[in-house]
Amino acid sequence: xxxxxxxxxxxxxxxxxxxxxxxxxxxxxxxxxxxxxxxxxxxxxxxxxxxxxxxxxxxxxxxxxxxxxxxxxxxxxxxxxxxxxxxxxxxxxxxxxxxxxxxxxxxxxxxxxxxxxxxxxxxxxxxxxxxxxxxxxxxxxxxxxxxxxxxxxxxxxxxxxxxxxxxxxxxxxxxxxxxxxxxxxxxxxxxxxxxxxxxxxxxxxxxxxxxxxxxxxxxxxxxxxxxxxxxxxxxxxxxxxxxxxxxxxx
Amino acid sequence: xxxxxxxxxxxxxxxxxxxxxxxxxxxxxxxxxxxxxxxxxxxxxxxxxxxxxxxxxxxxxxxxxxxxxxxxxxxxxxxxxxxxxxxxxxxxxxxxxxxxxxxxxxxxxxxxxxxxxxxxxxxxxxxxxxxxxxxxxxxxxxxxxxxxxxxxxxxxxxxxxxxxxxxxxxxxxxxxxxxxxxxxxxxxxxxxxxxxxxxxxxxxxxxxxxxxxxxxxxxxxxxxxxxxxxxxxxxxxxxxxxxxxxxxxxxxxxxxxxxxxx
Numbered sequence: 430x431x432x433x434x435x436x437x438x439x440x441x442x443x444x445x446x447x448x449x450x451x452x453x454x455x456x457x458x459x460x461x462x463x464x465x466x467x468x469x470x471x472x473x474x475x476x477x478x479x480x481x482x483x484x485x486x487x488x489x490x491x492x493x494x495x496x497x498x499x500x501x502x503x504x505x506x507x508x509x510x511x512x513x514x515x516x517x518x519x520x521x522x523x524x525x526x527x528x529x530x531x532x533x534x535x536x537x538x539x540x541x542x543x544x545x546x547x548x549x550x551x552x553x554x555x556x557x558x559x560x561x562x563x564x565x566x567x568x569x570x571x572x573x574x575x576x577x578x579x580x581x582x583x584x585x586x587x588x589x590x591x592x593x594x595x596x597x598x599x600x601x602x603x604x605x606x607x608x609x610x611x612x613x614x615x616x617x618x619x620x621x622x623x624x625x626x627x628x629x630x631x632x633x634x635x636x637x638x639x640x641x642x643x644x645x646x647x648x649x650x651x652x653x654x655x656x657x658x659x660x661x662x663x664x665x666x667x668x669x670x671x672x673x674x675x676x677x678x679x
Numbered sequence: 680x681x682x683x684x685x686x687x688x689x690x691x692x693x694x695x696x697x698x699x700x701x702x703x704x705x706x707x708x709x710x711x712x713x714x715x716x717x718x719x720x721x722x723x724x725x726x727x728x729x730x731x732x733x734x735x736x737x738x739x740x741x742x743x744x745x746x747x748x749x750x751x752x753x754x755x756x757x758x759x760x761x762x763x764x765x766x767x768x769x770x771x772x773x774x775x776x777x778x779x780x781x782x783x784x785x786x787x788x789x790x791x792x793x794x795x796x797x798x799x800x801x802x803x804x805x806x807x808x809x810x811x812x813x814x815x816x817x818x819x820x821x822x823x824x825x826x827x828x829x830x831x832x833x834x835x836x837x838x839x840x841x842x843x844x845x846x847x848x849x850x851x852x853x854x855x856x857x858x859x860x861x862x863x864x865x866x867x868x869x870x871x872x873x874x875x876x877x878x879x880x881x882x883x884x885x886x887x888x889x890x891x892x893x894x895x896x897x898x899x900x901x902x903x904x905x906x907x908x909x910x911x912x913x914x915x916x917x918x919x920x921x922x923x924x925x926x927x928x929x930x931x932x933x934x935x936x937x938x939x940x941x
Contacts, residue, residue, distance in 0.1 A: 644882045
């Protein structure tokens with residue numbers, strides 16, 4: 430089963446167990462062990478501590494292994510911290526980023542056009558996917574953001590403590606074609622992959638392990654044993670993310 | 680059986696049922712729940728999932744174990760047991776505000792073939808409440824497994840671990856708060872076991888519990904349909920532990936607890 434992992438995180442976080450941490454070597458071992466061919470890499474430090482320091486760690490780690498693709502965190506230039514957003518996005522792409530992470534809760538950002546509009550317009554120009562962990566923004570504001578920027582692919586990643594099995598999920602996904610969701614724990618909708626494939630299509634789901642927060646075998650087992658055709662499985666396992674990455678305007 | 684070089688992980692990647700004979704899921708539920716969508720929550724759907732994954736037996740309580748509607752729920756479990764003999768086993772549940780919904784309901788279910796007791800404190804009755812005492816005594820006397828919904832805070836139950844030493848006590852959602860909240864109880868009490876189901880599937884937790892409490896003190900539970908079976912078993916199959924330890928967790932410990940043939 431070929432896997433393209435939409436979310437691996439570098440480092441450690443104070444609210445996790447000590448064994449839920451990673452460094453470059455443990456990530457490389459995990460890629461080998463789980464047969465993950467490529468992965469988008471973020472770092473805890475970029476959204477829990479300091480964006481530019483964390484992004485430096487992300488780029489350094491990605492440089493150590495060609496399987497790792499940087500997914501740095503981004504901020505808007507709200508108070509002159511990051512400069513022109515178009516230049517910011519262009520610079521990140523030039524350094525190898527093919528997706529960026531947006532962390533509204535951790536970075537004190539509202540899902541509001543006055544705050545994020547210019548940044549997301551810059552992402553739109555380059556068709557750069559924007560990843561948002563679910564704990565950072567609730568589903569409905571997430572969908573609102575996606576609806577206002579329909580040419581930006583958004584990747585919504587389940588994150589504890591939510592279980593992503595409420596009855597809002599499918600209608601919102603169905604109505605927001607540029608909103609994608611990863612299948613990593615705690616995505617806990619029983620027969621959820623099957624139901625989403627049947628009702629919306631497999632094109633909106635992406636494999637992610639969320640290592641080292643989650644055990645990658647959970648997402649692999651969830652996907653492998655989903656009662657879906659091989660073509661849908663391939664789409665979720667790697668083709669959908671591959672398509673989003675290839676569509677980035679370099 | 681798989682070839683010598685084909686690991687359990689290979690079988691998952693190949694989307695084939697796990698080749699271990701007699702895998703037991705010690706923690707599933709039947710029925711729907713108002714607050715969440717739970718497709719595939721009927722017995723037939725869950726047995727289909729078990730077939731895809733290679734799970735032989737699942738021990739089931741009804742969602743009603745968290746409510747006063749336990750008699751309805753227990754009846755549904757009995758029906759599922761009749762419909763899938765040997766595949767679905769039952770936990771009896773009580774809402775012990777009186778004998779009818781308490782000890783009498785448990786006796787009714789055990790007489791009808793259920794194999795254990797499930798307690799869930801969502802019904803706002805502590806496991807240590809006097810009203811549970813006859814149920815604990817009966818489970819202990821018959822050496823029946825008691826599955827406790829837990830989320831840390833196990834010190835409050837220690838009196839039960841000390842008093843009812845003949846019934847295996849399974850701590851559901853082990854590690855859901857911290858591994859440290861769970862391991863000492865399984866180490867200290869031979870009849871206290873760790874049930875693995877946990878929505879977060881933390882990386883390294885299975886390995887930590889095996890290292891500190893031993894594989895012999897751990898049973899597999901998926902919590903299906905609260906969580907997908909494939910996801911929950913994937914975290915055991917891919918854990919960085921020996922294949923014999925996976926077998927102990929998935930098969931041997933549960934069968935010993937249930938008195939099923941190895």
